[in-house]
Every structure is written in structure tokens, then in C-alpha cells.
Amino acid sequence: MTIFSDIGRYLLMIKGMFSKPENGKMYWKEFMHQCAEIGVGSLGIVAIISVFIGAVSTIQTAYQLVSPLIPPSTIAQIVRDTVILEFAPTLVCIVLAGVAGSRIASELGNMRVSEQIDALEIMGINTKGYLIMPKIAAALLMIPLLVIIAMVLGIWGGRLAGAMANILSGSVYDRGLLENFVPYNVIFALIKSYVFAFIISSVPAFFGYFVQGGALEIGRASTKAVVVSCIAILFADYVLSALLL
Amino acid sequence: MIEVKNIQKKFGDKTVIQDVSAVMKAGQCNLIIGASGSGKTVLMKCMVGLFVPDEGEILYHGQNFTSMDAKAKTEVRKEIGMLFQGAALFDSLTVEQNVMFPLDMFTNWPVKKKLERVNEVLNRVNLVEANRKYPAELSGGMKKRVALARAIVLNPKYLFCDEPNSGLDPQTSLVIDKLIKEITIEYNITTVVNTHDMNSVMEIGDYILYMYQGNKEWEGTNREIIFSKNQRLNDFIFASEFLKDAKDMRMLEETGQIPNHRNMDILTGNDPGNIHRPGKG
Numbered sequence: 001m002t003i004f005s006d007i008g009r010y011l012l013m014i015k016g017m018f019s020k021p022e023n024g025k026m027y028w029k030e031f032m033h034q035c036a037e038i039g040v041g042s043l044g045i046v047a048i049i050s051v052f053i054g055a056v057s058t059i060q061t062a063y064q065l066v067s068p069l070i071p072p073s074t075i076a077q078i079v080r081d082t083v084i085l086e087f088a089p090t091l092v093c094i095v096l097a098g099v100a101g102s103r104i105a106s107e108l109g110n111m112r113v114s115e116q117i118d119a120l121e122i123m124g125i126n127t128k129g130y131l132i133m134p135k136i137a138a139a140l141l142m143i144p145l146l147v148i149i150a151m152v153l154g155i156w157g158g159r160l161a162g163a164m165a166n167i168l169s170g171s172v173y174d175r176g177l178l179e180n181f182v183p184y185n186v187i188f189a190l191i192k193s194y195v196f197a198f199i200i201s202s203v204p205a206f207f208g209y210f211v212q213g214g215a216l217e218i219g220r221a222s223t224k225a226v227v228v229s230c231i232a233i234l235f236a237d238y239v240l241s242a243l244l245l
Numbered sequence: 246m247i248e249v250k251n252i253q254k255k256f257g258d259k260t261v262i263q264d265v266s267a268v269m270k271a272g273q274c275n276l277i278i279g280a281s282g283s284g285k286t287v288l289m290k291c292m293v294g295l296f297v298p299d300e301g302e303i304l305y306h307g308q309n310f311t312s313m314d315a316k317a318k319t320e321v322r323k324e325i326g327m328l329f330q331g332a333a334l335f336d337s338l339t340v341e342q343n344v345m346f347p348l349d350m351f352t353n354w355p356v357k358k359k360l361e362r363v364n365e366v367l368n369r370v371n372l373v374e375a376n377r378k379y380p381a382e383l384s385g386g387m388k389k390r391v392a393l394a395r396a397i398v399l400n401p402k403y404l405f406c407d408e409p410n411s412g413l414d415p416q417t418s419l420v421i422d423k424l425i426k427e428i429t430i431e432y433n434i435t436t437v438v439n440t441h442d443m444n445s446v447m448e449i450g451d452y453i454l455y456m457y458q459g460n461k462e463w464e465g466t467n468r469e470i471i472f473s474k475n476q477r478l479n480d481f482i483f484a485s486e487f488l489k490d491a492k493d494m495r496m497l498e499e500t501g502q503i504p505n506h507r508n509m510d511i512l513t514g515n516d517p518g519n520i521h522r523p524g525k526g
Contacts, residue, residue: 023350115333122293122405123347124322 010206016128017136031134038100038135038201039142043149045099046092050150053087054079054157062167072168076158076176081185083154089189090237092150093196096143097229101204104135105225108208109218117209132209136201143197144190151189192240196233203229246271247292247403247435252301254287261287262298263459271402272433274426274449278441279456280481285439286407288456292437293325293405294318305403323351326396326434328406328425332388334380334395340367341376344395351399366394370424386417390424397428404429406438410445418442422449443482446470447495455481471495 021027057079065075108131111117120127155177162168168176204225211221247269254262262284269275277285290296292303294310303310305321313321334343341363348359367373370390380388389409396404406425410418422442426449429436438445446453450467455478463475471492473479483492 026350110336114331114336115329116335118295119327119329119333121295122322122325122327123350124319124325125350126319 006206009210010202013128013132013206013209014202016126017133019126019129021129022125027130027134030130031137034134034138035142037103038096038138039146041103042096042099042142042146045095046146046150047153049092049095050083050088050153051157051160053091054083054154054159055161057082057087057154058158058161058167059165062162062165071176073172073176073179075162075168076173077179079158080155080177080181083158084151084185084189088150088154089147089192089196090233092147093143093193093200093233094230096146096196097200097204097233098226100139101200101226101229102222103204104201105204105208105211105222106218108132108205109211109221112209112211113214113218128209132202132205135205136198139197139201140194143200144193147189147193151186188240188244191244192237195236195240199229199232199236203232246306247275247437248302248304248307249288249292250302250304252288252291252298252303254284254291254296254298261459262291264301265454265456265459265461266301267454267461267464269435269437270452271435272430273451274429274436274438275452275454276438276440276446276450277454277456278439278446278450278481279462280441283456284459285456289405289407289437289439293327294322323399324402326399326401326404328389328392328396328404328409330408330411332380332385332392334388334391336380338379339376340372340378340380340383340391343380343391344398347395347399362398363394366398367391369397369428370394371420385412386414386420389413389421393421393424393428397432397434400432402434404434404436406436406440408439408441410440410442415444418444419448425449446482457481468499471499 058075061075061078061082062072065078108117111131117127117131120130159170159173162173163170204222207221207225207228208218211217249265249267249269252262252265253260265284265288267275277288279285287296291298292310294303298311301311305324308317308321310318310321335346338346341360344363344366345359348354348362352359354362364376367376370393372387372390372394375383375387375391380391383391393406393409404425409421409425413421422445425436425438428434438449440446447467447470450470453463453465453467453470454461455463455475457477463473463478465473470478470482
């Protein structure tokens with residue numbers, strides 16, 4: 001029964017976000033702040049992960065493609081499609097669920113426990129609209145951008161590793177990238193990133209907003225938010241792949 | 246003026262507030278007192294709309310707050326200031342930004358005018374040269390004063406204070422009490438204070454509502470409380486021998502049997518006229 005009541009509360013929370021802002025400028029300011037927190041704040045870790053994922057993909061693909069009948073440029077094709085279809089959107093979003101998701105849950109949880117949310121309510125501010133909506137909007141804007149950056153850096157990391165390990169030259173790798181390229185893959189990855197962005201921001205917001213208790217409960221809510229977000233991302237990944245590919 | 250009419254609130258099967266009625270007048274400090282778990286915080290949260298009562302009505306100047314739609318409630322809430330037990334300051338904002346927040350949200354004033362207002366209220370709560378500090382850098386008393394400044398920055402008609410003295414030393418508590426009292430009179434605010442600090446009761450309690458296990462057990466003024474025969478109230482207020490002695494002393498003072506600074510004016514005929522004396526209505 002708890003899961004159904006939680007889903008109900010989650011949906012009511014989403015519905016409660018939509019109201020006329022008390023002051024558009026303040027909402028915009030909060031939105032920009034969240035863009036910086038979610039986007040710029042996560043850029044470093046996304047860049048590092050993407051480069052290494054691309055690099056490892058190239059080396060492992062080359063290790064498995066031992067047949068002389070397969071041209072080396074195929075490695076670039078495999079790395080490109082793997083990074084675009086799966087690694088950039090899914091893996092990066094799972095990392096972001098940990099980085100941005102836990103921050104959102106703990107920030108809102110701390111505000112709830114220290115009565116800051118009550119203080120905003122008393123002032124006559126729609127706290128769901130002011131605190132949660134800008135986070136979700138910022139995630140929907142910034143996470144697809146991070147995913148695009150991850151795609152580029154992942155593919156570049158693969159090129160770098162291929163050249164450094166003498167697996168394939170840069171020119172062969174570049175030629176391979178252009179062979180059998182399906183633009184729809186990028187669109188599919190962006191659709192996934194939008195869905196994952198909504199999960200990464202709204203699920204932790206739910207766990208943080210409704211936390212009850214003290215510091216211990218904030219930590220628990222944060223952990224639960226990350227776990228549930230990751231499961232939801234993997235589930236959504238499967239459903240979207242089954243439906244759209 | 247705030248009228249509380251037959252409020253009842255349950256959490257599950259447990260009745261936390263049972264049929265409580267009271268009238269909180271403007272320009273007065275209205276105190277809700279009672280032991281922990283007596284329902285005073287729940288009553289206050291019902292009054293400000295953080296909890297919805299199961300039965301009864303809350304009237305703000307005759308307008309039924311409990312049956313209002315969300316938009317009308319928001320309008321009433323703009324006239325409410327609240328000082329929370331833990332101050333509830335926004336951690337990531339400085340003192341100045343905290344106090345300016347309601348102005349940023351609800352006014353279109355230029356920055357200069359907002360800053361003037363912020364400094365005015367910060368001066369009013371005797372907090373100077375703290376504008377750039379963050380809440381983590383403030384003492385408990387300073388946090389309460391910043392929260393009080395934030396609560397009054399929009400000139401509210403109603404001020405709610407939840408345990409304003411909790412965690413403060415007696416001297417700082419007196420300062421906060423004095424500020425609340427002065428602000429109430431100065432701005433003619435309807436102030437409601439949740440407390441179990443007996444100093445507050447005696448110093449600022451124009452109207453006192455004593456809650457016992459979710460029921461209204463007693464109501465009156467800080468003068469009447471001395472002479473109350475209500476056993477539960479006496480057990481709660483005068484819990485220690487020291488306080489019992491203080492009560493006896495206060496009774497003797499009030500009846501003029503021993504002089505002190507509180508009744509000397511009365512005895513010498515220079516009655517300021519604002520002191521209620523037994524036998525004089």
C-alpha cells in the first residue's frame with residue numbers, strides 16, 4: 001500500500017508545482033542557480049567519466065575483434081554507437097543521479113527538517129513551485145546538454161585511446177565514425193536523456209521534500225532517492241529501448 | 246484579531262486538540278502555554294494553515310481561513326509573519342538576503358528602498374553590522390532576531406512565535422520577549438506566542454491560553470494567573486519551590502501588602518492605569 005500512496009503523493013507533488021509564480025524574477029533566479037548547480041557542478045565528473053568510457057570501449061572492442069576480415073574502422077563504429085546509444089545517456093545519468101540527485105534530496109530534506117519550507121509556506125509561497133519546479137526545469141535543460149558533451153568526449157576519448165595504443169590511427173577512426181551513421185540514434189539518446197533528467201530531478205525532490213525526522217532521515221532519504229532513481233532509470237531505459245528501437 | 250472556534254485535530258486515532266476556542270486580540274501578546282505534547286504547536290500550525298483542522302474554524306478579522314481557497318489563503322498568509330523555534334533562516338543566504346527575501350518575492354521596490362527597509366528592521370531588532378554574515382556564523386539569539394526581522398519586514402498584521410526562547414539564556418530570552426512586546430504594540434500586531442517560559446508568561450502575557458492534553462484548561466491575563474485556583478495550571482507554572490515562593494511574593498506585591506517597583510506607583514496614587522488589580526475589574 002505504501003508504494004501506491006507514495007506514487008499518489010509524487011503525482012500530487014508534480015501537480016502542485018504548476019501555479020502562477022509569486023514573482024517571476026525570483027523563480028528565474030532560482031532556475032539559473034539550479035542550472036549552475038546541476039549543469040556546471042556536474043560537468044567535471046561527466047567529462048572524466050565520458051573520456052574514460054570511450055577509451056575503454058575502444059580498447060575492449062579491439063581486444064574482441066581479432067578477425068583480420070573485420071576492418072579496424074568497425075571499432076570506431078561500435079564505439080560511436082555504444083557511446084551514443086547507451087554510455088552517454090544511461091551511464092552518465094546514473095552518475096548524475098548520485099551527484100545531482102543526492103544533492104537535491106539532501107537540500108530539500110534539510111530545508112524541511114529545519115522548517116525553512118514551512119517558513120516559505122507561511123510567507124504565502126508555493127514551495128513546490130518555487131523549490132521543485134526550477135530544479136526539474138534546470139535538469140531538463142542541462143542534463144541533455146551534458147549528455148551531448150558526454151557523447152562528444154566519449155567518442156574523442158575512444159579516438160585518443162585508439163591512437164595511443166596503436167590500435168587504429170585517427171584518420172581510420174574518423175572514417176569509421178562516418179560509416180553507417182544513423183542520426184536517429186542521437187535523437188533516441190536525447191529522448192532518453194529527457195526522461196532520465198525528469199527522473200533524476202523529480203524522484204530525489206520527492207524524497208527530500210517529504211522527509212520527516214532529523215539528520216539521519218535526511219541521509220536515508222538521500223540514499224533512497226539515489227537507489228530509486230537508478231532503478232527507475234534502468235527500467236525506463238529498457239522500456240524506451242523496447243518501444244523506440 | 247484571530248478567532249479560534251471549536252478546533253479539533255486528530256492524527257490517526259489520537260486526538261491532539263479537542264474543541265479549543267480562543268480570541269487573540271490585536272496589539273496584544275497572546276500566549277499559548279502548556280506542557281510538551283499538550284497540543285500548543287499543533288494549534289499554532291492549525292492557525293497558520295500548516296495543518297488543516299478536522300473540525301472548527303479559524304477566523305482572521307472575521308474571514309474564515311479554514312474554508313478559504315488556496316488563493317485567498319495565500320493573500321492572508323502575506324499578512325502573517327512567523328518566528329520559528331529554530332529560526333528557519335535560509336542557510337545559503339546572508340542575514341541581509343534572508344531579511345530581504347520577502348521583499349524580493351512580494352514587492353517591486355528598487356534595491357535601495359529594499360536595503361533601507363532591511364536595515365531599518367535589523368536596527369529595530371538591535372542587530373547591526375551582521376548584514377554580510379551567514380546563519381552559521383550567528384549565535385542562537387542573533388538568529389532569532391534575524392528571523393524576527395524577516396517576520397516583520399513586510400509589516401504583517403499577525404505575528405506567530407513558536408517557542409521564541411528555546412535554547413536561549415535567560416538574559417537573551419528577556420531581550421527577545423521585550424522585542425516581541427515592543428513590536429506588537431508599535432505595529433499593532435496580533436501576536437501569538439507558543440511558550441513554556443514562565444518569564445515570558447509574566448512579562449509579556451496580555452492573554453494566556455493554557456492547554457492541557459489537547460484541551461483549553463484555563464485562559465486569562467498574566468495578572469490573573471497569579472491568583473488562579475486551577476490546580477493543573479498551578480502545578481505547571483509553579484513547578485518548583487522557588488517559583489511557588491516567587492508566586493507568594495508576587496501575590497503579596499499585587500495586593501499591596503509589600504511594596505516593590507511594580508506596585509509603588511499604585512500605592513502612591515501614580516497608577517499608570519494599565520495594570521489590572523484584583524478587585525478593580
